[in-house]
Amino acid sequence: MRSAFIKLHISILLAGFTGILGKLISLAEGPLVWYRMLLTLFLFFCYLAHKKALPRIALREALRIGGVGVLIALHWIFFYGSIKYANVSIGVVCFALTGFFTALFEPFFEGRRLSPRELCFSLITVCGIALIFHFDARYRTGIILGIISAAMCALFTIAMRKVGRKHDSSTMLLYQMAGGFAFLTLAAPGYLALFPGLNLVPSAFDPLWLFLLSSLCTIGMFLLQIQALQKISAFTVNLSYNLEPIYSILLAMLLFDEAGQLGGAFFIGLALICASVVLQSAYAARQRGGVV
Numbered sequence: 193m194r195s196a197f198i199k200l201h202i203s204i205l206l207a208g209f210t211g212i213l214g215k216l217i218s219l220a221e222g223p224l225v226w227y228r229m230l231l232t233l234f235l236f237f238c239y240l241a242h243k244k245a246l247p248r249i250a251l252r253e254a255l256r257i258g259g260v261g262v263l264i265a266l267h268w269i270f271f272y273g274s275i276k277y278a279n280v281s282i283g284v285v286c287f288a289l290t291g292f293f294t295a296l297f298e299p300f301f302e303g304r305r306l307s308p309r310e311l312c313f314s315l316i317t318v319c320g321i322a323l324i325f326h327f328d329a330r331y332r333t334g335i336i337l338g339i340i341s342a343a344m345c346a347l348f349t350i351a352m353r354k355v356g357r358k359h360d361s362s363t364m365l366l367y368q369m370a371g372g373f374a375f376l377t378l379a380a381p382g383y384l385a386l387f388p389g390l391n392l393v394p395s396a397f398d399p400l401w402l403f404l405l406s407s408l409c410t411i412g413m414f415l416l417q418i419q420a421l422q423k424i425s426a427f428t429v430n431l432s433y434n435l436e437p438i439y440s441i442l443l444a445m446l447l448f449d450e451a452g453q454l455g456g457a458f459f460i461g462l463a464l465i466c467a468s469v470v471l472q473s474a475y476a477a478r479q480r481g482g483v484v
Contacts, residue, residue, distance in 0.1 A: 196423035200432055203416035206409050208439025211280040212447065213405045214272045218395045221272035222376075222383050224402075225265055227394065229373040231406040236366055239411075247363040256355050257364055258371020263348035265372035270341035278334025280444035281458070284437040286338025288317050288465045291433075293346035298426055301350050313468045320464030323457045349426045352418065361418035365411065437465065 217224050240246045249257075275283035292314035299306050321339075356364050376383075384390065394402065421429055441462070444450045 193423055196420045199416040200420035200424060200429060201435075203413045203420065204433055204435050205439060206413040206416075207433065207436045208284075208443065210405065210409045210413075211271075211275055211284045211440040212443050213401045213409065214275050214283075215280050215444070215448065217398050217401045217405070218391070219398060220387070220390050221269050221276055222380075222387070223390060223392050224272055225268040226373070226376045226380070227402050228268065228406055228410065229261075229265065229369050229376060231402055232410045233366070233369040233373055235407055236362075236369065236411055240362060240366065245362065247360070247366060249359070249363060249367070253358070254367050255371075257359065257367035258374065260348060260351045260355055260364075261368035261371030261373075262375045263344055263351060264368055265376050267341050267344035267348055270337045270344060274334045274338035274341055276334075277337060278331040279450050280448065281437070281441045281450050282331050282334050283338050283341075284440040285458075285462060285465065286321060286335055287342055287345065287433070288437060288468075289321055289339055289342035290345045290349070291468070292318050293343045294349065294426055297346050298350050301354065313471055316468040316471070317465050320461035320468075323461035323464070346426075349421070349429060353421050353426045356418055356421060361415045364418050365414050368414075369410075437462065 214221075214224065219227065237246075271283060271287065274286055291310075295307065295310035295314045321335075352364065352368075417429070441450070
């Protein structure tokens with residue numbers, strides 16, 4: 193169990209850089225995610241081919257895992273849309289609502305009752321987001337996109353936990369990226385019709401940022417996260433990922449001077465989000481045996 197928590201928190205640290213790289217990349221959210229999934233699929237395929245470890249599974253299972261990849265693609269598009277329409281700090285703080293949506297969705301898919309404890313911890317996060325939502329009308333579009341992103345992430349994590357019980361992390365990541373990339377490619381004509389005139393060609397430094405995003409912050413992060421989910425519940429994983437905004441916000445303040453764009457309500461809301469993480473972590477630490 194201890195090794196699972198270590199892997200989880202390393203993956204959270206890597207995830208903290210995704211918002212920063214998304215801000216640095218000049219592409220809009222749609223092309224950005226398309227390139228990210230293409231490059232991740234290519235790099236990981238080459239790695240597995242070199243190791244002679246390419247997984248082969250039944251078509252039905254490949255389609256199931258690919259469907260989880262569609263949820264990843266949607267989560268990323270709304271996440272980077274939130275950053276583009278607002279800023280890194282807003283985008284990553286809205287991500288903290290993933291725990292709230294998981295507390296609502298997971299009992300339905302697992303066939304159990306809602307947990308008052310999970311809802312209580314999550315509602316603290318909701319209060320924090322509500323404070324942030326009202327502090328500046330300029331960021332409301334970005335906040336709405338961030339909330340949708342959190343809902344997509346909750347569904348993705350629950351689905352990955354259910355599907356991933358039968359497969360190792362390498363199989364999951366490869367077919368998830370393939371499914372997400374195929375979905376985005378098929379949806380591209382409709383997306384471009386809705387947003388004509390988008391720049392589809394990466395600028396000078398975009399290839400470097402995309403490589404780091406795909407290798408460390410996707411392949412590295414997801415392999416660690418999938419391994420952690422084999423021992424830790426989806427709710428605990430998602431709530432622990434509320435620590436991601438702390439890393440991203442500190443980096444955004446340092447690199448993009450976002451501190452001047454944020455008011456007191458933002459930091460009060462962030463404090464409430466941190467409180468929900470502390471409470472859940474303290475509860476989990478008292479548990480003995482089983483899946484947290």
